[in-house]
Amino acid sequence: MIDIEPQVWEMLGRYIGAGLALGLGGLGAAVGMGIAAGQANEGLMRQPDTQGYMLRTMLIGQAVGGSPSIFALVVGLLILFLPSGRLEGAHFAAAMVGAGMSIGLGCFGSGLGCGWPAGKACDGVARNPRHTTSVTSSMVIGQAVAQSPSIFSIVIALMLLFVVTAPDSVLLTFGMFVGAGIAMGAGALGPGIGSGQTASGAVHGTSRWPESAGLILRTMLIGQAVSQTPAIFGMLVSFILLLGVGDVPLGLMGLAVTLGAGISAGFGGIGPGIGSGAVGDAACQATAAKPRLDTLILRTMLIGQAVSQSTAIYALIIGLLLLFVF
Amino acid sequence: METSTIMSLLNMVATQTDAGITNETLISASSLIGAGICMGFGAIGPGVGQGYAAGKACEAIGRNPQEAGLLTRTMLIGQAVAESTGIYSLVIALVMLFVIGG
Numbered sequence: 347m348i349d350i351e352p353q354v355w356e357m358l359g360r361y362i363g364a365g366l367a368l369g370l371g372g373l374g375a376a377v378g379m380g381i382a383a384g385q386a387n388e389g390l391m392r393q394p395d396t397q398g399y400m401l402r403t404m405l406i407g408q409a410v411g412g413s414p415s416i417f418a419l420v421v422g423l424l425i426l427f428l429p430s431g432r433l434e435g436a437h438f439a440a441a442m443v444g445a446g447m448s449i450g451l452g453c454f455g456s457g458l459g460c461g462w463p464a465g466k467a468c469d470g471v472a473r474n475p476r477h478t479t480s481v482t483s484s485m486v487i488g489q490a491v492a493q494s495p496s497i498f499s500i501v502i503a504l505m506l507l508f509v510v511t512a513p514d515s516v517l518l519t520f521g522m523f524v525g526a527g528i529a530m531g532a533g534a535l536g537p538g539i540g541s542g543q544t545a546s547g548a549v550h551g552t553s554r555w556p557e558s559a560g561l562i563l564r565t566m567l568i569g570q571a572v573s574q575t576p577a578i579f580g581m582l583v584s585f586i587l588l589l590g591v592g593d594v595p596l597g598l599m600g601l602a603v604t605l606g607a608g609i610s611a612g613f614g615g616i617g618p619g620i621g622s623g624a625v626g627d628a629a630c631q632a633t634a635a636k637p638r639l640d641t642l643i644l645r646t647m648l649i650g651q652a653v654s655q656s657t658a659i660y661a662l663i664i665g666l667l668l669l670f671v672f
Numbered sequence: 673m674e675t676s677t678i679m680s681l682l683n684m685v686a687t688q689t690d691a692g693i694t695n696e697t698l699i700s701a702s703s704l705i706g707a708g709i710c711m712g713f714g715a716i717g718p719g720v721g722q723g724y725a726a727g728k729a730c731e732a733i734g735r736n737p738q739e740a741g742l743l744t745r746t747m748l749i750g751q752a753v754a755e756s757t758g759i760y761s762l763v764i765a766l767v768m769l770f771v772i773g774g
Contacts, residue, residue: 602701606708613712621723628727632734650726657715657758664711
């Protein structure tokens with residue numbers, strides 16, 4: 347038997363947690379900003395006269411789309427330098443790794459998602475420079491909503507850093523904290539990407555048919571709200587794991603139940619989030635082209651999104667069965 | 673890796689409060705965590721695929737609203753077929769929970 351010192355556990359947790367937070371959390375925003383810059387270049391190639399508007403739109407899009415990576419930076423620094431008073435040793439390490447998972451995966455999705463509307467906005471400025479204002483405002487609203495999954499993941503990461511209390515069993519603690527981090531982080535990944543796709547469809551539609559901007563905004567907000575349900579499922583399971591686990595078994599069985607529930611509810615939300623976002627993207631563009639068909643398109647969008655969420659509901663059921671039946 | 677090696681690793685992490693880890697607990701614990709992995713990853717594909725189908729249906733209804741009924745029906749059939757692998761994952765997860773794990 348090797349005994350690992352508590353300080354070594356704490357360092358291990360800090361380094362892995364901060365690495366996950368910044369490594370994953372920075373990745374999405376970086377790709378997203380690159381998409382925006384790429385589209386700006388493509389637009390300027392076609393319309394060099396629009397460079398004043400283009401620079402402004404690109405920078406606003408990148409600044410808003412970059413905020414998930416700043417959230418990840420702040421939480422990453424907290425993970426590295428937070429004094430370990432409340433939790434100690436391996437328990438502290440588990441909380442840090444869980445917080446890193448939550449913020450890293452959650453900010454990855456929103457950062458990537460915010461890049462597409464920024465790119466489409468740059469494309470739209472080149473296409474239709476007179477409507478720069480309506481395109482930019484549609485982009486900012488879409489990006490702001492696409493960031494809410496990353497805000498959910500901050501809540502869970504901060505709870506792991508400042509609020510939670512750990513049971514004695516190390517294996518159960520590890521399952522609870524890392525499971526909650528995976529449930530929230532992976533659960534926010536798909537909705538972040540999906541809401542961004544919906545926003546990109548709306549920005550594209552607004553740039554081509556600025557007169558239907560109001561209807562497009564409505565379709566976009568409904569589509570984004572529905573595509574964020576898997577993130578809510580993930581947050582629900584994280585809250586249960588962090589606050590409300592009643593009598594789960596201790597030891598290895600506790601680890602299996604809690605980590606399994608987190609993986610199921612979290613990863614199960616990725617596909618439905620992305621899929622519902624793709625529906626919203628197509629629906630926004632269709633509404634833009636044919637505003638008089640908006641009710642019919644909205645109905646089809648909602649049916650399609652509801653069906654594509656069914657697997658997220660199965661995953662939630664398996665997660666809750668693991669937590670409450672075993 | 674032999675089971676005994678895995679168990680000695682797990683026993684190393686477990687504290688005094690954790691019950692000793694035996695072969696039976698290792699098997700049920702693996703099947704429970706396997707159920708979570710099975711349903712979690714199995715849900716990704718159907719979600720993306722069904723969303724893609726529904727997106728195309730919205731696009732098509734925007735172009736040809738007269739055929740909305742036919743397009744919605746086709747979308748739902750396509751989504752039902754895409755759902756099948758999600759249902760396989762659900763069945764396997766339930767088997768792992770209640771037949772092996774319980």
